[in-house]
Each structure stands twice: as C-alpha cells, then as structure tokens.
Amino acid sequence: MKPFTYERAGSPAEAAAAAARRPEAKFIAGGTNLLDLMKLQIETPAHLIDVNGLKLDTIEPTQEGGLRIGALVRNTDLAADERVRRDYGVLSRALLAGASGQLRNRATTAGNLLQRTRCPYFYDTNMACNKRRPGSGCSAIGGINRQHAVVGASEACIATHPSDMAVAMRVLDASIETVKPQGATRTISIAELHRLPGDTPNVETVLEAGELITAVTLPRPVGGSQQYRKVRDRASYAFALVSVAAIVQPDGSGRVALGGVAHKPWRLDAADAEMPRGAKAVAGKLFADAKPTEHNAFKLPLAERALASVLADARG
Amino acid sequence: MASPPQQELRRRSMIAAAATTAAIGTVPAALAQSSAETPPEAAKATTLKVSFTVNGKPRDLELDPRTTLLDALREGMNLTGTKKGCDHGQCGACTVLLDGRRINSCLTLAVMHPGADITTVEGLGTPDRLHPMQAAFVKHDGYQCGYCTPGQICSAVAVLAEIEAGIPSHVTTDLNAKPQLTGAELRERMSGNICRCGAYSNIVDAITEVAGSKA
Ligand SMILES: Cc1cc2nc3c(=O)[nH]c(=O)nc-3n(C[C@H](O)[C@H](O)[C@H](O)COP(=O)(O)OP(=O)(O)OC[C@H]3O[C@@H](n4cnc5c(N)ncnc54)[C@H](O)[C@@H]3O)c2cc1C
C-alpha cells in the first residue's frame, strides 16, 4: 500500500468537513473492497476518513411505510433484519448470495453499492484499462471477456458491476441519501446512482468527490413473490455470471433487474411491462440492444432461463 | 515434508527475535510495507496509537496506519496462529473474531479498531485445554497440512453462533423461520474458508459433533 494519513470521523458533518479539507481523501467503511484495491495500488488515496463511527448503523421505519437503512449497516445485519426478511425478501436473498460470512460481517450498505468491478484486467496493473488508467485502452475488448457486459457497454469499457445487493435495491426502487462536502444533502434514485461506462468508465457513479452516502431508503413494501437467482461458477462464494432479482405479483405483473450483464443493475420499464408474457418476452426487451462477445454470448440464454425458472417458482 | 528439528528451531527463534523488537509496541514500517516501494518521506511516516483487547489481554500498539489487523497480530504481537493465505479476503485463513463476529483480519486496518475485543485461535483454547471445536477438528481429522485450520476453527465457532442467533444463509429455505443445523447449511456458511487439502467432509463432521446434531 502507498502511505496515507488516517482520521476517524464522529458524525456525517465531520466526515463531510474532512472531505472538504482533503479532496483527495477516500472514505473507508468495511474496507473489504478498498483495502483489497489499495494493496494492489489500484486505489492510492493519500488520506482515509474512517466512517465506522458515524452511528449510521440502524434500520428505521420511514413515515411512508418503508425502511431507512443507515449507510454503515453491515450486510449480515441487513440480510437478517426481520422486516427485510419479511417485506423485502429479494434484498435478503441477494445479500446472502454475495461474498462470505466473514465479508458480509464487515461489508456495509454504502460500500457494497460502491464496490468496483471484478474485471481481471482492471485488477492486473500491467494491462491497459480505461477504468484504472483513462486513455490506456481496454484489454477486455478482444481479450478473455466471458464475465463481461453484454448490454449497455461502450467502446471504452465492457466491465460489469459486481454487487448482488445493488440488483435487489434496483428492483425495489431504493433511493440513496447523501451529504456533500459543503454540507448540502440530496437524494439520488438507485436507477441514477451508477453510470454506464461511455467514454469515462473511470467515473462510475453520479456522486461528487467527497460526497458521503448516509442512508439508503426503501419505499413501502410491494408484496408479491420476491426472488433472487444467482448463476455462478461455484455453488457459493463466487461473483455472478448472471443474476435475476424479480418481484412477481399474483396477477403475473412484476418487475425484474439483472446483475452480471451490465455496468449497473439492468432494469427497463419496457421489460417490466412484458412480465405477464413470460421470460422470453422480458428477455427480448432487456437485451434488445445487447452486443455480446464471442465469450459471453451464453449470458443471453442463461439470463432468460434463470428468469424462466424464477417465474415458474413464483407461480408456485 | 517435516523440516529437520534444528532448522525448525532456527525459524522459530528468528520469528521470536522479530517479535521482541515489536514487543515495545511498534510495528516497524518495513514490516507493514516492503521498503522498495516506500518513498523517502514515508520513512518518517506518522504512526498511530490504538488500544484493543486480544484474547482477553489489553494491548497498546503504535502502528503504521497501513498495518492490517492480521499483520498487527502476527508481527506485532507474535500471535502467529492466525495465518496469512491470500491476503485479499478470498481464502479465510486469517479469520478471527471481532467483538464475537468472524471477519477476515487481512481486509481491515488495525487502527480501525480502538476498544475492540479480538479473539484468535490462541484465545479459544490452549494445547492442554482445547476448545471443543479444536478438539473435534483433531478427533475428526479436519485438516491435513493445517494451514487453513485456525481460520476454519474460528469460522466454525462463529457459524454455530450465527445459526443460534437466527441469521439466515443462502441455502435457508424459509427466510422467516429459524435456520436449521444441516450439512447444507454448514457447507454454505463455511464457504469463505478454503481448504486446499480438501478436508471439507471431516470439517463438517467436526462442526456437526460440536453442534450436537446429526446433520
Ligand atoms: C473474496 C470476495 C468475494 C466477494 N464476493 C462478492 C459477491 O459475490 N457479491 C457481491 O455483491 N460482493 C462480493 N464481494 C464484495 C463485497 O460485497 C464488497 O467488498 C463490500 O460490499 C464493500 O463494502 P465495504 O463496506 O467493505 O466497502 P469499502 O471497501 O470500505 O469501500 C468501498 C468503496 O465505497 C466507498 N464508501 C464506503 N462507504 C461510503 C459512504 N458512506 N459514502 C461514500 N462512499 C463510501 C469507499 O470510499 C470505497 O471507494 C466480495 C469481496 C471479496 C473480497
């Protein structure tokens, strides 16, 4: 790791002020992604602001009948929360499908959303990568890209977002509460939080430098059969090749978001509208603009079949 | 292959010598970082103080902020039971209990844990007073080379507590019911601990015995 200075913040206002003082700083929460990348010198912050003491580790009901999840709530605690298990089962399922027990005990709600891609060329500092070193090229295009995006990618980057939790948050229409370094707060919908790669794959979210996530809110429960199906190379402890988060209502209507196929959780209104007509119709919309590579074209039928299996389970 | 006793002794005494240096409470920057990649100004890099409890014993350390909890335990406190495998959270060899919950000690900084209560494999039991999980691993041959074993044991102790606390897993069928103590549950929950020798089935037997169930 490159040397860095370190401070602990005691409140969101303190963290914001620290970020304003040190624009090159990074927040550290669970550290399970950031330290991994710092050891490889893919991330080289000169200053760390430890946000573990911000007391943002509770889950509270909202006036609208939803839940407000503190940014520092650990993945284990979120998955195990009684209200989440009962009313937002897709979120519990997605969290439990990710990482390991040890990692989920540290990983936080905000850190999980902001974890970086698992593209092997991003991790290999000897290889060209526009996300790690803008302008250097993309080794995955024309390389071994079995894990990569099939839709929404660009000429600059075909990486996927690795989070399982974010896919469930997307299907649940979560929103992200933040505070900027100068103290202003705002709410960002999960649909808008992550960006497509475009020409600037190094810019992954709409967050500004030093903008702190304080909470993620879920709207009131929508009921239905809630499912998360993750397809991966091992039965456990592996990132998704494709994943399906779905909420299916008794009348057959519903919503669906996919993981493992794009630079962000992939959900389209036009695809949701096809839910009563089945997996083929939904996948047709989700992948209308798909540009798979030779190595990852299998993801299209795989996602469609995973969705078909989810719909069959939802029908009971 | 077992190393000849003398060579083994020398390796041990070298570790002990390193530990004596560290016993004054400082992990030299060189231990946290190879000097080759450390720019000159980092030589006088600030160290930070942190105090926590390890295996019931209060510890006051002064560390380069880059020191992971794993390196602080092994290099700073001579608690070499906790192993460094991949150093990237992928293998589980570094698993310890932090305030009773299992974590990968390689992916957290020591300075992030003031006031914490940390338990390593050395704190679970001693050679003459083994923790039931340690005894069960011995009885069921839950290892071959033994390198992953401290992490497996710490993880296994926490797994039983997690099931007891009603924390669901990926294979729990009903999210709203208490998770069952089955072989499938144990395998899923232990998936963060890799064993290259493949002692998995004996590990599940050991944990099952401690849980007192016929999973
Ligand atoms: C071996 C391994 C396997 C894994 N498998 C999976 C998997 O299958 N599925 C999956 O989804 N994930 C997986 N993960 C990733 C894991 O879920 C993430 O590492 C974790 O969620 C990150 O959370 P954290 O709190 O540790 O984040 P950190 O590492 O602390 O931070 C991550 C990023 O978020 C920023 N950040 C943190 N908190 C805030 C905040 N409040 N406001 C603004 N910025 C903030 C940090 O600056 C940093 O850039 C795996 C990780 C490992 C190491």
Ligand code: SF4
């Ligand atoms: S796909 Fe993106 S992250 Fe991977 S090498 Fe190309 S630019 Fe880098």
